[in-house]
Amino acid sequence: MKKYNVLVVGGGSTWTPGLLKGMCSRKETFPINRLVMYDIDYDRQQTIGEFAKVLFNEEYPEIDFSYTTDKEEAFQEDIDFVFVQMRTGGYAMREKDEKIPLNLGVIGQETCGPGGFAYGMRSIRDMVELVKDVRNKTKDAWILNYTNPAAIVAVALQQIFPEDKRILNICDQPENLLRSYGRLLDMNERDFDPVYFGLNHFGWFTHLYDQEGNDLLPKLRKTILEGGFRPADYEQRDQSWLDTYAMVEQMVQDFPDYLPNTYLQYYLYPDKVLNKLDPEFTRTNEVQAGREKRVFEDCARVAEAGTTKDSNVVENDAHGEFILIVAESIAHNKGNNFVVILKNDGIISNLPDDAMVEVATSLTANGPRPYAVGEIPTFYKGMIEGQYAYEKLTAEAFIEGSYSKALQALTLNRTIVSATKAKEVLDALIEANKEYWPELR
Incomplete structure (x- = not known):
């Protein structure tokens, strides 16, 4: 079996240990050469990198492993897969994404609303540079992108690199939901055959079939309405995530047709969610005090001790596992089914062809083969059209350096609505993002 050369961009992420552990557990099915x-960020990369050395020494000694902050060392001609999980601006900018809108009276969240807009404008720049860096070395490497906000990034990359068929934007939230359904029903999520439509962080499961073809969605709906909803790994989650999943019960009660992505709470109940958010202590602060602290302390402890024994560093392995099974399906032409982000081109027949939709697809060595969704009902069509217009205008605002389109984008977003408020928020975000955004005229 061929061994693959893999580059991880954003190797200093708190999610990287789970990815590395996944590589060890899947070394027979997705063997890695280099x-x-x-x-x-050298300090972050070194902490995770030294942890990786210990882990691989114990579980994957045959792998050729290195870590670097030197782009010339990282980008090589024989790369097969690039796993991307960048956070432009780090937690310092994420905190501003959340707190600036909140202090102006609207939702501050890292991928939704004005926080997602700010993050998206930053991410586009670095993602475009990354694609060019990879393609300067190889035309064949698969770029599997986790970088958020994936919806905006996907739209921008499609506009800038329309002929590049080896960029695949993915998100682990549908995977997290499938795992949560599996725990609720005492089933393996890989045994589900899901039907899903929407945009990234803005979609719905319409059916969830088992191996015998039975639709489990009615049973799931009933179970959620009677007992609530929690993430599969709820013992490891911070409180804000438990609150986020708990809102699914409310969404299913009000809109019982389908099972929603958790992020829809920000768009369906912006007033209710806003009242729960603390402008002085946002999810960034929670992560820094929680997962961030735990991961880096544990990685440093492993590196010093020279063993992973008693380590609890790997949290929420859905993130690491998902990108690996996606790569595996492509590498071995398995054609396994996943929910990923693709150019619509008629998949959802009553949405624009250029929309970057999130749908179920079979992933092969020749790329995605999506399953047709057909027409969707008016309510969902209207929601998606408004959100996609916001995403498209955001990408165009970056590409064209357009203040007008940036203002239009934020005015359309359901977390803001008011053009007056959108302008106030936009001007504050421009000031905070001078180092990262193009000049908007």
């Missing part, structure tokens, strides 16, 4: 981790 793994390079690249990050621009």
